[in-house]
Amino acid sequence: MQFNKASSPYLHNNNNITAVMQRVLLALVPGTLIYCYFFGWFILVNITIACVTALISEAIMLSLRKRPVKAYLSDYSAILTACLLALALPTLAPWWLIVIATLFAIIIAKHLYGGLGYNPFNPAMVGYVVVMISFPQYMTQWLVPDHGLSLIQTLQVQLFGSLPGPLTLDGLTSATPIDSLKTGLSLQQPISEITQSPLFTANGNGWEWIATGFLLGGFWLIYKRVIGWQIPLGMLLAIAAMSFVFNLANPDQYAAPVFQLFNGGTILAAFFIATDPVSASTTPRGRILYAIGIGILTYIIRTWGGYPDGIAFAVLLMNMAVPTIDYYTQPKVFGAKGP
C-alpha cells in the first residue's frame, strides 16, 4: 500500500475561523435586538448597508489579490467588521458615511496590510476614525428613541434622506448621554444638573440596556472560550478605576464609574472590539497591559480630549504598542529558572 505523507498531529478538534466569527456574531444578537427595541429598524438597515459593502469590497480585494474568494468570504470576518462598524457609528449616519467607513476598513485597513490576520490596526476602528475626522458633523446624529417610524419610513430616511410628514432631521436626532454630558460640562454645568435632563432618566436608559445586552453576549463569549477575560476585564477595570478616583475627587466635574462603563459603547468595545485577536496583544500579561492602556486612554480622551468618545483612538494607539508589549511579556516557559 502507498499513502500520502503529512506532518503530525493527525487529529483536529474541527474548530475553524468561520465558527469563531459566527460565535462572535451570535454574541452580538442580544445587544442588537435591544437596540432595535429602543430605536427601531435603523440599526438593522445600517448593518445591512455595512455588510453588503463589506462583502462586495472584500470579494473585489480577494480577487485582485488572487486569493480564493469563496473560502475567505465565508470566514465571516468581513461581516463581523461591518457589524461592529454599524453598531459603533451613529444611528442616523447617512448611508454613504457607512459605506465610506466600511470601504476604508476593508480595503485600506485590512487588505492593503495583507488581509485577514495581517492587519496591525483594528479595521472597524480605522473606518470609524476616518469618518469621525472627515465628517464630524454627522458623528453626533444619534436617533431619538420612540420615534415610531416603520421599516419603509426608516428605509426612506436612511437611503433617500426623505423625512415623513412633519418630522425634521433635528426632531429625529438627539445627543447620546455621553455627548450631552460633554456639552454640558463645556458650558460649566455641574453633572448633577446635566443629568436632570430626560435623556439621563427615562428614554436615555435605552443605551444602558443595549450595553447590558452586549455584556451578556460578552460573558457568553468568555464562557465559550472564544475570547479571554483579560482584555474586557482590564479595560473595564481601568475605566472604572479612573472614573472612581476622579468622581470621588469632584463628582460635579467627573461622571460616576457606572455611567462611564455603560455609555459610549464601552461594553461593546471591551468585549467585541478590543478583543479582536489580530490587532490585540497576544500574551496573557500583554493582553492585560493592552486593555488597561485602552481603558486609560479612553478615559483621558473622553474627559479632556476634543472628541466625545475616545475608544477608537485608544484602540488604535494601543494597536501600535502591541509588538513591543508582546515582546516584553513572554511568559516564563515550563522549567525556566528564576522569576
Added chain:
Amino acid sequence: MSSNKSKLWSFPGGLHLPGHKEISTRQAIGKNFIPSKLILPLQQHIGEPSEVIIETGDRVLKGQVIARANGYVSVPLHAPTSGVISSIEECAIPHPSGLAAPCIIIEPDNKDEWITLDKPGSYKDLDPSALRNRIRDAGIVGLGGAGFPSFIKLNPGARTAVDELVINAAECEPYITCDDMLMRELADEIIQGIRIMQHALQARRCLIGIEDNKPQAYEALSNALRESGKDTIELISIPTIYPAGGEKQLIKVLTGKESPSQGLPLDIGVVCQNVGTAQAVYQAIINGKPLISRIMTLTGEGIKQPGNHEVLIGTPVDEWIQHCGGYQDSVKQLVMGGPMMGFNLATDQLPVLKTTNCLLALNEAANSPAINAMPCIRCGACMEVCPAKLLPQQLYWQAFAKDFDKIQDYKLFDCIECGCCSYVCPSQIPLVQYYRFAKTEIWAQERDKTKSDHARDRHEFRLERLEKEKQEREERMRKKKAALQAKKGTTNEKDAKKDAIADALARVKAKQKQNPAESKNIDNLTDEQQQKINDIESRRQKQDSSTEKQPDSNKTAE
C-alpha cells in the same frame, strides 16, 4: 487504594482528547508470528549505529548479537529469531524523512532456536554497574518512543543516588494501548523490572503514574505490588490529560518538580522510565533475554482486526497487517506511533523498530495544509493548551518569516512537539510542522557554521603560509642578485641577463647539431613498458589532485 489520594500537581495547558482505546483492548496480546523476512536497521536508538559483526550467509540463532554497540551512546542488536543472514544493505526505514539506512536482513528458518541464555539468578547480587552492562548488552532502549539507550538513563552519574524513579504508565496518546495491555497481562514482570531499575539507580522511592482511563491495568499493577510486599513503590492514578505521558509533564504531576528548560530530569534528581522498558529489563536480567520483540498496537478505523501483538523487531509492516486480517477498504493513511506525535508512512513495506509502539490506520486522509490552512488570527488558543508555556502563535510567525534568531528568543527548543497547538488551531495551521522545519534549519545552519569556521581557519592559515613563502622567495632572490652583482662587479644588470640568454641559446643549438637524430628512450616501447608508464602517470596525477585538495598539506617550495 490509599495511593490514589497522593497529592498531585498539574502541568500547564494540555487537552482532553477522545481516547479511541477500547477498539484495540478487546483481545489478549497476540503472539508467535514469524514473518518471511526481518529487516533490522543498525540504528534503532539515539546515538551511534551498531556495528555489524556477522556476514551474509551466516546462520544466526535467536538472541545472537548481530551488530555490536559502537561507542558509548550505542547498544547492540540481536537476531529476533533463528535464520540466515540474507543480505546487509541499504533499505527504506520508517523515519519522517523517508530515508534509507543500512540494515541486516534475516531469512527466518522457523525453528526459532535460542542461543544459550545467561541467567544471573538474583539481581540483588549484582552491583549497579554490572546491571547496567547487562541491560546494555541486551540492547534495551527507551520503549516509550525516543529510543535512548536505557543503561545511560539508569546511571545516576555524579549523584550517588536519585530521589525518584518515575515510571511512565500514562500512555496519554489516543489509540495506543500497548502499555495498557502489557500491564494487564505482565504486571508481575513490570514490578520486578522496576525493582531492578530502582536497584541500579539506588532510587529512594519509585512513583508509577498511570492515567485514570486504564482501570484494569491499574488493578493488575496494584495486585502485583501487593503480592510483592509493601515498600517504596507507589502506584498513582493521574487525570487523563494529554500530554500527561510527556516525561517532564509526568514528573511535574507526580512530584511537583519542574525539570529545567533545556535540561534533564536527572538535574532535579529524577529519572523517568517507561513500563515497557521495565518489562524488557526484567526479561534481560532475570531470563537473560535480549530485546528482540515488543508489544505493539495495531489499531485505527482502517484495520480489520485491531489489537495488540508481541511482534519481532524488524517485522515488515505489510506482513504483520496482512497476518492480522489486513486493512479496511476505507483506509487512507498509516501512522507509526500515535495520532498526535507519530509520523505517517508513505508505504507499508517498512520494518517495525524497537521504538515502534503503534501502527494506526486512519480513514481520514492526511490534511493538505496548503489547501485547508487559513491565516493565523493570533487568537491564542494554541498558547492556552501549550504544556511548555510557549507562545506558539509567535513561534509560527517567526518560523513563517524564517527569522531563526528571533524564534530562539521565543524558546523554540523547549517545544516538545506534542501537537496540542495544531489540534486546537481554528485556522488549522500545521504549526508543529513549522517548528520542526525551524529546528532542522537551525541545526543545519549550526553545522554549516562549524564547517565554514573550520574552512575559514584553514583558508587564513593558507594565506599566511603563502605570504611567508613569498617573503622567503623574495629574500632568496635578493641575496642571489646581490651575490651576482658582486661577482660581475661593474657589468650592469641588463647586459648580464642578455648574455645569459645568448649563452643558453648557443648551448641548445650546439646540442641539436651534435645529435640531430638521437632517438628518445621512450620510443619503440614494449606494451609492458607502456603500461608501466601509464600507471606511473595516473598515479602522479592522482597525487597531484589530492595535494590540490589539501591546501594545507606541506608543499615543497619551488
